[in-house]
Structure formats: C-alpha cells, structure tokens
Amino acid sequence: MTIASIRRGYQVIKTVLHYGLDELLPSKKTPWYFSLLRHSFFWLRNQHKDKPSAQRLKLAMQELGPVYIKLGQMLSTRRDLLNDEWAEELAMLQDRVPPFDSALAREAIEAELKAPIESLFDNFDETPLASASISQVHTANLKENGAEVVLKVLRPNVEAQVQADLQLMCQAASFLERLLGEGNRLRPAEVIEDYRTTILGELNLNLEALNAIKLRNNFLDSDALYVPYVYEDYCYSRLMVMERVYGIPVSDVEALRAQGTNLKLLAERGVELFFTQVFRDNFFHADMHPGNIFISREHPDNPFYIGMDCGIMGTLNDVDKRYLAENFLAFFNRDYQRIAQLYIESGWVSENTDVLAFEQAVKVVCEPMFNKPLDEISFGHVLLELFRTARQFDIVVQPQLVLLEKTLLYIEGLGRQLYPQLDLWSTAKPFLEQWMSEQVGPKAIFDKVKMKSPYWAEKLPEFPELIYDNLKVGRKLLGTQQQMLDKYLKFQHKAHKSNYFLITSAVLLICGTLLLNQDATLWPSYICLTAGIVLWFTGWRSRPKNRKF
Ligand SMILES: Nc1ncnc2c1ncn2[C@@H]1O[C@H](COP(=O)(O)OP(=O)(O)OP(=O)(O)O)[C@@H](O)[C@H]1O
Incomplete structure (x- = not known):
C-alpha cells in the first residue's frame, strides 16, 4: 500500500463517517476495529442526520470526486441491485468538475504530440470548451486543412488516482462482501469488478478513437446518427483529436421545440438506432447520458443524433x-x-x-x-x-x-x-x-453457406488427399480393432473352459466328501475326490493370464 492510497483511505473513511454512511452497515456484525474507528472519529460522525440515507450517499460520492461520481452514476443504472429511491438519487450525480490549469493541458498535449501545439494547430483555445471527470476538451483548427477540431486530453495524473481509488474500492468491496455474508443481493465485489473494466477502458483514448471510427463507419449512410470524424494520426493514449460538432444537448427539449424539431421522428430514430446497433452491428454505445448526445441544428424536420464519447461500447x-x-x-x-x-x-x-x-x-x-x-x-x-x-x-x-x-x-x-x-x-x-x-429463415442458411464457401473452395483441392489419408487411418484402425477383438475372444474362450473345469471339480469334491461320510463302500467317493482334484488342477492351469487386449 502506498502513502497516497493510505492518505486516500483516510479521506474516504472521513467522508463515510461525516455523512453517517457507516450506519448503513449491519452494526451487530461489524468487527471490533470498526467500532474503534467509529468512536475515534466521533466528532465527525453523521453531521447530516436529517437527510435520507440515499441523499447522504450521493453527497459523499460527490465529495469524493470523479471516480466515485462515475461509480454512483453506474450504480444508478443497476436497479436490479438498488431500490428506486437510491437509484434515482444517484442518477442525479453530475460530474461538473472544475477545469484544470490549461498550462497543464498544453504540457500533456505536447508530450503526446512530441511537438509544440502551434506547429500542428492554429487558434488553440486555452479556455476549455468542457471539463469532465476524466478529460478536458479544447478547441483549435488543424493547420493542415484549417478544419475545426477539438482536442480531448486526459486529466493529469488521472490514471494514478483511478488506480488508487480502485484498489481501495476493491478492498472495501471484499470487506463488505464478507460482512454481508453469502446470499446478499448487493454483491459489492461484482459491482466493483464491472466498474473497473468500464473505467479502465475510458482511460485509453486510443481505444475510444478506434470505437468512434468503427461506430462512424457503421452509420456513414445513416440519417439517424452522425459520429464526428476522428483524426487518427493525432490520436494517442492520452490525447484524441476529432472534428468539432455543433448541436443542441438532447436534454434541452425546450430548445429542440423552439427550433421546431420533429420530436416524434427523433424519438423513433432513437429506438431504431438502439436496435440497429445491437442487432445489425453488434456494437452499441453503452455510455448514453445527456452530455454525450446532441441533436443536429439544421433541418429540424429531419433531425439526427450526434454521438460522442465512445469510451464504453x-x-x-x-x-x-x-x-x-x-x-x-x-x-x-x-x-x-x-x-x-x-x-x-x-x-x-x-x-x-x-x-x-x-x-x-x-x-x-x-x-x-x-x-x-x-x-x-x-x-x-x-x-x-x-x-x-x-x-x-x-x-x-x-x-x-x-x-x-x-x-x-x-x-x-x-x-x-x-x-x-x-x-x-x-x-x-x-x-x-x-x-x-x-x-x-432459408435466406440465413443461404447466407451462411455463402459465407463459408470461400473457406470450402480453399479446402477443396485437399479433399482427395484427406479422403485417402482417412481411409488409410481407418484401415489401420480397423486392423488394430480386429486384433483386439481376436485377443478378447481368446480370453473369453479360455475363461469359459477354466470355469467349466473349476465348477465340475467343485461339484465332484462336494459329492466325494458327502459319500465319504456314508457307511457304504468308499471307492465311489475316492473316484469323485480324485477326479475333482485332477479337474481343479486342469481348470487352474488353463485360466487366462493376460487381461490386456
Ligand atoms: N467533437 C466534439 N465537438 C464539440 N464538443 C465536444 C466534442 N467532443 C466533446 N465535446 C464536449 O466535451 C464534453 C465532454 O466530452 P466527453 O463526454 O467526450 O468527455 P469525457 O471525459 O469522456 O466525459 P464523461 O465520460 O464524463 O461523459 C461533451 O459533453 C461536449 O460538450
């Protein structure tokens, strides 16, 4: 554990106690050191008693910063885990984050480009267009063609902060899991693992750029969705450059009404887009929130969506x-x-x-x-x-x-x-x-056959050879199997013969012994006993020895 994560741990505990979130844990089950911790910070405890617990959780997440805000947003969609009151409260979490120093943004951009911004861009705006939890967006013009672009750059040190927070979250989740016991509906470790994959994906802008390119290509001829052009040559893991787009935020229904947007068509196109992405392309935008969706300004009677932030697909x-x-x-x-x-x-x-x-x-x-x-x-x-x-x-x-x-x-x-x-x-x-x-349907079968046909065409010349090889192997196999069968039959034959002698000998020995006890002449008993002994030896000697076939 690093000093940074210890410091962060202290901050998290302080916030948890400050908002009285520790009270949500089952008090009977908590270990002794937890009670000690609670009492050592007694002056901090629950200064927000009057507020409902869902609201206190929201405030605590807001205070803990972007990683927790994003976790809260994600949790708000897990209505299979949270009740409606909690989910609705967490859905209100907004990641309105103060912008970071533009000198730091410039430094980070130039480190990725390995060149001064002015050598590749004109009109770089030091004031960010938007500032979100993971990144900050600046506008500029591309020197090579004058195109209006936005530069999306990761916040400085965001990876380390996310890693430290994730580490703590994982530890807290496994602690909670143990505390809540088996069979609890809320599965903290599973939720955090899910979140971990999501947020780590968002930290790689190269990945986001590739996703945006793929989504754009899928909808190139569409009148329902537009995805900004990505300037691939200027994309790195901490920097992404794309076409600047103008639109009305989808949540601003008033503005959409004011410009006379056909809202029925827009709503239907939204549903159509979802089904097309899932069923036709098998690639869907999974971070739909108002900040990522805009609506075109031109042709309000034929509106389309503008999709951004393809970090989570x-x-x-x-x-x-x-x-x-x-x-x-x-x-x-x-x-x-x-x-x-x-x-x-x-x-x-x-x-x-x-x-x-x-x-x-x-x-x-x-x-x-x-x-x-x-x-x-x-x-x-x-x-x-x-x-x-x-x-x-x-x-x-x-x-x-x-x-x-x-x-x-x-x-x-x-x-x-x-x-x-x-x-x-x-x-x-x-x-x-x-x-x-x-x-x-038949078309699907035909399409599948069509899809496989180049593969079969490629393999066709090998068919005669494959058939010959298979026959050869088959003959060999048949030969081996025949030998095994012969051995098995021999074994069975010997076993039957030996059993026959042994059973007859047993009958003769029993009869001989019974006759011996009679007062009559002894010679029949001697004959039975002698024949029994001889047959027993014969049976014993003729028993099959090798059981391997
Ligand atoms: N191509 C673009 N043209 C115009 N504005 C853009 C463009 N890309 C992003 N923006 C603006 O920047 C904001 C933040 O961008 P984006 O959502 O991609 O960042 P983020 O850090 O992934 O945010 P979050 O994940 O929290 O939603 C957007 O809401 C939008 O206002």
Whole structure:
C-alpha cells in the first residue's frame, strides 16, 4: 500500500463517517476495529442526520470526486441491485468538475504530440470548451486543412488516482462482501469488478478513437446518427483529436421545440438506432447520458443524433442476441413458457431451474405490463424485472446484458421525454421480426453457406488427399480393432473352459466328501475326490493370464 492510497483511505473513511454512511452497515456484525474507528472519529460522525440515507450517499460520492461520481452514476443504472429511491438519487450525480490549469493541458498535449501545439494547430483555445471527470476538451483548427477540431486530453495524473481509488474500492468491496455474508443481493465485489473494466477502458483514448471510427463507419449512410470524424494520426493514449460538432444537448427539449424539431421522428430514430446497433452491428454505445448526445441544428424536420464519447461500447455474442430478440417477441406474444425456456436454453439461469416455477414468476412480472396501454410498456423495465426475477433463480450475471439493459432504459426514457406517446413496440417489432427471419429463415442458411464457401473452395483441392489419408487411418484402425477383438475372444474362450473345469471339480469334491461320510463302500467317493482334484488342477492351469487386449 502506498502513502497516497493510505492518505486516500483516510479521506474516504472521513467522508463515510461525516455523512453517517457507516450506519448503513449491519452494526451487530461489524468487527471490533470498526467500532474503534467509529468512536475515534466521533466528532465527525453523521453531521447530516436529517437527510435520507440515499441523499447522504450521493453527497459523499460527490465529495469524493470523479471516480466515485462515475461509480454512483453506474450504480444508478443497476436497479436490479438498488431500490428506486437510491437509484434515482444517484442518477442525479453530475460530474461538473472544475477545469484544470490549461498550462497543464498544453504540457500533456505536447508530450503526446512530441511537438509544440502551434506547429500542428492554429487558434488553440486555452479556455476549455468542457471539463469532465476524466478529460478536458479544447478547441483549435488543424493547420493542415484549417478544419475545426477539438482536442480531448486526459486529466493529469488521472490514471494514478483511478488506480488508487480502485484498489481501495476493491478492498472495501471484499470487506463488505464478507460482512454481508453469502446470499446478499448487493454483491459489492461484482459491482466493483464491472466498474473497473468500464473505467479502465475510458482511460485509453486510443481505444475510444478506434470505437468512434468503427461506430462512424457503421452509420456513414445513416440519417439517424452522425459520429464526428476522428483524426487518427493525432490520436494517442492520452490525447484524441476529432472534428468539432455543433448541436443542441438532447436534454434541452425546450430548445429542440423552439427550433421546431420533429420530436416524434427523433424519438423513433432513437429506438431504431438502439436496435440497429445491437442487432445489425453488434456494437452499441453503452455510455448514453445527456452530455454525450446532441441533436443536429439544421433541418429540424429531419433531425439526427450526434454521438460522442465512445469510451464504453457493448457487444453481445450471437447466442445472446438471438435469445434476446426471441425474448422480446415471446413477451409481446405473452408466451411466458417460451421466455422461461429461453432463459434456461441460453444458460442465463441454471439448467436445474424448475421451469414451471420460473414460468409462473415470469408471468407475475409480465402480465401486469399488459394492463397498461402499449405506449406505456417499457422494454427496459420488462428486461430489468425479468433479470430481477431470474436472480431468485440464480441467474448467472452477464455484464454485457447489464450494459444493454442500462442502454435500453436510457433510450426509452429519452424517447418518452422527447415524445411521450412513443410506441416502442410498433417501432421495434418490424425490426426484430425481420432480424429473426434473417437469422433462421432459408435466406440465413443461404447466407451462411455463402459465407463459408470461400473457406470450402480453399479446402477443396485437399479433399482427395484427406479422403485417402482417412481411409488409410481407418484401415489401420480397423486392423488394430480386429486384433483386439481376436485377443478378447481368446480370453473369453479360455475363461469359459477354466470355469467349466473349476465348477465340475467343485461339484465332484462336494459329492466325494458327502459319500465319504456314508457307511457304504468308499471307492465311489475316492473316484469323485480324485477326479475333482485332477479337474481343479486342469481348470487352474488353463485360466487366462493376460487381461490386456
Ligand atoms: N467533437 C466534439 N465537438 C464539440 N464538443 C465536444 C466534442 N467532443 C466533446 N465535446 C464536449 O466535451 C464534453 C465532454 O466530452 P466527453 O463526454 O467526450 O468527455 P469525457 O471525459 O469522456 O466525459 P464523461 O465520460 O464524463 O461523459 C461533451 O459533453 C461536449 O460538450
């Protein structure tokens, strides 16, 4: 443990006690040193008694800085773990972070470029355009073509701060896990591991640049999404340069209304975008929050989204995708048995699950949704409730599905904020049905054969040789098997012969002994005993010795 992490640990403990968060732990189970710690800082303890616990947690996270703010934001999407009050409070966490010194930004940018900013850019603005938890954004013009660009640079020392915070979080999580015991719904170690992957991904701007390029290419011809152009030659692990875009923040519905944006079309395009990213491209933006989505200013009657910050992207494997699509379709056909089967077939819940009990639980979750008008049914909540139910049946938590559920909830919330009457089902159903028919219909088989054909064409010339080799091996194998069979038959034959002699000898010996005890003449008994002994020797000598075939 470094001095920095000890200092940070002290700061965290101070904040936890200051906001009275220690009271949330089960007091009976806490070890003695924890009580000692509580009492040593008694003057600090819970100065915010009057506030509800969810609010106190939010304030503590806000005070602890960007890494905790981001953790809080992520937790707010885990409604399978937190109750609604806590989730809603944490969702209000904003990472409005004061900008860092622009001299430091300049230093960091030049260290990555290995050249002075002025040699590559004009009009570099020392005042940042935006300052977020992980990075700061400055505007400039590219010298080579005059294009307006933004330079996104990581905060100085952010990697070390994140690592120190993560280390502490991991230790606290395993402590909590032990304290709360097995079977607790809140699984701190799992949550922190999930968060760790997310935040470490955001610390590499090279990765973000690659994600942005891929997403841009996927939507090059789209009228629904625009992703700014990335200047790959100017991207490094701590610096990313991309086209500057102008738009209205998606949360500013008033401004969108004022310019006459077609909000119905915009909301429908949001849903369409989600399904296209998940099912067509298998690559979806998983860090959807208002700061990352803007709406075009031009052509308000034909609006499109502008997507930024591709630090966190999600993918699903083909199996998950297929089961997910079938899940949605089964839900809208009210086929609860199919939903339960799908969860088991996909391996999301254990094979040993009681299908009938699970089906009943699924029905309890889904049926009330149908009492609502179709435009109020939330896909995200259905998925969320299904995962919550599956938890009671020991669901294997799939991080990629949690990301998807979070994104879907966001997209729906956004869609309904833009256009409250949005009917998600009629927007999504044709898309899902077409996708399913492409996956399982004759066209899908034809496409798969077509996809494999270059591989088969390449292997075709090797076929005669492969067939010849296989026949040769087969003949050898058959020969070996025949030999083994012969040996086995010989063994069986010998064993039968020996058993026959031994059993007959036993009968003769028993008869000889019985006759010996009779008062009659002795010679028949002698004959039986002698024959018995001779046969016993013969049987013993003829027994098979080698059991290996
Ligand atoms: N290409 C761009 N054109 C115009 N503004 C941009 C561009 N890229 C980023 N910004 C501005 O900078 C802000 C922060 O950018 P970004 O979200 O990429 O940073 P971040 O550190 O990853 O933030 P966070 O992860 O906390 O959302 C955006 O909300 C937007 O206002």
